[in-house]
Amino acid sequence: MIYYTPPLAQLIDELKKIPGIGRKSAQRIAFYLFKIDKKNALALAEAIVQAREKIVYCSICNNISAVNPCEICSSSDRDGEKICVVEEPFNIYSIEKTGLFHGFYHVLLGNLSPIRGIGPDELRISGLIDRVRLGAFKEVILATSPTTEGSATAHYLTEILRRYKITISRIALGLPVGADLDYADEVTIAKAIEGRLQVT
């Protein structure tokens, strides 16, 4: 049995380390990178290097950015009364795409998870408390995912932030747009009924 030629084996090994990329995907990507123009393959390598060299965590909100403070924290166009708490930097872009939120963000860089040994000290919670305490925010929107860990984190933050004179809100739970009620789980349906909005 013949194994991959060394530089290819090395590339596949590095690709396999990426979560969600298994052996088959790593192999497919490696062969793709070999099939395309050398220029394009090297452009990917360079993009990785550049991203790692130039991107830093924003010292205010923990978003990732080429500038510090990040583009959002240094913007004068944002709504200074609202702050939205998310798990990871990419959640910011998902919310920005809705065009519905114009306030500031705070990235926790994770969720509470006793099983994985992640307690409040492992998350960027103290920075959030300082911002809420010293800032002019009137509402904090907890936008962690409605998973067990995300919900526990939101619950924990609610307890912590309750002492400040600020409105605390949680993103709505319910059926996703386009979903079929038949296929939704009971917990989601229950949340959708609990959170129902009056229309007339």
Added chain:
Amino acid sequence: MIYYTPPLAQLIDELKKIPGIGRKSAQRIAFYLFKIDKKNALALAEAIVQAREKIVYCSICNNISAVNPCEICSSSDRDGEKICVVEEPFNIYSIEKTGLFHGFYHVLLGNLSPIRGIGPDELRISGLIDRVRLGAFKEVILATSPTTEGSATAHYLTEILRRYKITISRIALGLPVGADLDYADEVTIAKAIEGRLQVT
């Protein structure tokens, strides 16, 4: 609405070019590469560069390798009577893993596809004919995929190679191991019945 900071946008753009990697996956990989040790992220970039710098197509079988001829073509341990025709280099490793084939390979680097404008001249068919004509092979195993294009390619090669004094075989079609007959399509079941092997 805020867009990704430039080096991140660049990295996501490069990742999205990989087939099978959409926007979400590209985003996830980009953030992963930012979260891990800088050393590991740069190791991936370096592995891409090294793979592109060092790997070449084998001039005999079109496999990809750091040496030319490749490890298989230059081996003296292989069965010189059999040659297995595959679509892509990674198919070789899938077959090698079975440990059942010890002959040589020939990589076509694709399949016939009139829709995508890929005719016999776009594939490495002439090299295969030369090897069959001049070599000591007694059997050519057509191991292209049982897709429309892979089957058409196998059929075309059968017609071309028929004139040479060589056994032509095609990999078996049937139910994959562990499959449930209930869920198999009729064409596969038909092929499994046609290709049935006598057991006593």
